[in-house]
Amino acid sequence: MNGTLYVVATPIGNLGDFSPRAQEILRKADLIAAEDTRHSAALLRHFGITTAMISLHEYNERRRAELLIARCREGLSVALISDAGTPLISDPGYRVVRQARHAGIEVLPIPGPCALVAALSVAGLPSDRFVFEGFLPAKTGARQARLLQLAEESRTLIFYEAPRRLLETLQAMIEAFEPDREAVVARELTKRYETVQGGTLSFLLSWARQTPESSRGELVLLVHGAEKEQDAIQQEALRVLRPLVAVLPLKQAVALAVDITGFKKNRLYQLALELQAAKKH
Structure with missing residues (x-):
C-alpha cells in the first residue's frame, strides 16, 4: 500500500x-x-x-x-x-x-x-473576500505594472514583502492606489516585537520612515480593496479618454484627460494603454 x-x-x-x-x-x-x-x-x-x-x-x-x-x-x-x-x-x-x-x-x-490568515484576522479590513498576491516583483517596473493591474480590485489585497523593500513598496502602492487607501503593515507576527500598524498608505509610509525597526523581520502588507464608487470613476475616465485616444498621441490624450477629470495620471495612462491595445485588435 x-x-x-x-x-x-x-x-x-x-x-x-x-x-x-x-x-x-x-x-x-x-x-x-x-x-x-x-x-x-x-x-x-x-x-x-x-x-x-x-x-x-x-x-x-x-x-x-x-x-x-x-x-x-x-x-x-x-x-x-x-x-x-x-x-x-x-x-x-x-x-x-x-x-x-x-x-x-x-x-x-x-x-x-499561516501568516496571511493571522494578519487578516487582526487587520480590521474586510475579511469576507480577499486575494493573496504573495510577493510582488522585485523590479520597479514590473512591481508598478502589477499594482496598477490591482488598482480596481475590490477584495482586500494581501502581500508578503521583504523588509528591505517596505518603503519602496509603500511608495509604489501610493502611486497605484492613491495615498488615502487604507492599509495595514503586520510585522513579526506572534514574535516578541509583533507590530500591527494601520492607517492610510501615506501615513504608513511616513510611519515606516520614522520607525527603523519596521524594515526588519517578516512582513505582511494588507490593502483595502477599491471602493465600489471606483467603478463609476473608471466609467467617467473611459468616457473622457475614448475620443481623445482616438485622435491624439497617447501622452497628450492622457494629459488632457487629467486636466478634464482631475483623476490620477498613472491610472488614466493605464486605461489609455488598454484602450489603445483594444483599438489595435
Missing part, C-alpha cells in the same frame, strides 16, 4: 502554536521534507523530534518530488514542512503535492499557523 504525504504547518514565531497533532505526525513520519534542514533542525530538536530530514526547496523541488513520491509508493509516510507556517503558501511543495495526488497517494493537511 502507498504511504501518506502530510502537509504540516509549523510555528511562524511563537513555539506555543505548534500543535500536539503536528508534533506527533512529525515524530511518526518516516521522513521529513524541510525547506531548510538547518533551520528546521532547531525546531525539531526543541521538541525532541528525531525523524530523518531531507531538503526540499525551490531549486531542487522537481528532483525531490520524484524521490518523495517513490518513498510514498514504498509505503513510507512523508511529512512536508516549510521554514515557518503552512507549506506551499509562497513556499515550496506545490509540485510534490500535485504529483502525489496524481499518483493516487493520500495527501493530508495538518493545519496550523
